[in-house]
Amino acid sequence: MKDLRRYLALKYIQYLVLSSSNAVSTFLGLLGSLYALIILQSAKVSSKSTAVLISSLAKADVLVTVSIVSEMLVQTLGVSILSPVFTSALLQNLLSANTHISCLLLSCVAFEAYLITFFPTDSRHFRTVKNARLTSRIIWILVIAECALFQADDLLKASSTSALTHSPYALWFHISSMAAALLRSLSYILGILLRIVNVYIYYKIFFSMSNRSMLKTK
Template structure:
């Protein structure tokens, strides 16, 4: 459907074109995800692997909605948060999870479009609803694990002054710190790689369609 294609274009611009999110793109992304989730409930939309991945992208914006609502509550009611640094880290990790999940799922959709264009028959066994659900589930699990490690590092940093933490959990602090640094490096290079791969896929698809 055209609306789903427009939504994908919006998400590609939001996550793979813009260098960093802004208020306008975030607001439009939330509106688009809300509309898409409602649209996918329609009987007119068939259940395909692509729609499964699109649905997962839209659901990932729930993490952004949680951050927005939390900020509004804190700002409107002047809520005193006991650990401001930890709360800020938690909200930032939710935004990071949203970005990483969306980028990976968008890349899966680009790869699927590439398979449909060049290997429509051979890839039919791969492009199933079941595989799409499993792929989305694996992506969510991996990104959640990443955010747990990042949040653990932030928690240990916030409590670094505690004698209990410094004496008994030094190894955990070192592990989380090294793991978090490694994840940040991997995320940076993976982000660049995903942008290149997506451009390549759609470049091949575009010229393949134009030559027909």
């Protein structure tokens, strides 16, 4: 459907074009996700692998909603169930998790579009609802695990470094810090690679469709 294509275009701009999110793009993204979820509940939308990926993409904005609402409660009402350090780190890590999940799912949608365009028959057994759901679950599990590691690292950094150095958990502190630093670097590199791959995929699709339309007009 055209509305879902517009939603995907909005998400590509939000996560893979803009260097950093802003209030306008975030607000439009949340509205788009809500609208996409409503559309996907319609009987007119067939249950295909692409629809599963888009649904998971829209649900990822729940993390943004939780982060924004929690921050508003803390700032306006002073409501904070957990410690300020834990809350601040958690809200930031939720936003990072949303970005990573969205980028990976958008890349999956792009890859599926590539398969549909160039290998429609050969890839049919691969482009199934079951595989799409499995892929979405794996992405969510990996990113949530990443978020948990970042959260633990932020809490350890906020603690007394000298106390941790002389404690029995000093080795765990160093391992966690090194793992988190390595993962942040890998996430940054992966983000750049995903941008390049997505541009290449849609470049190939665009010119393939253009060539086909030119052949039809001849």
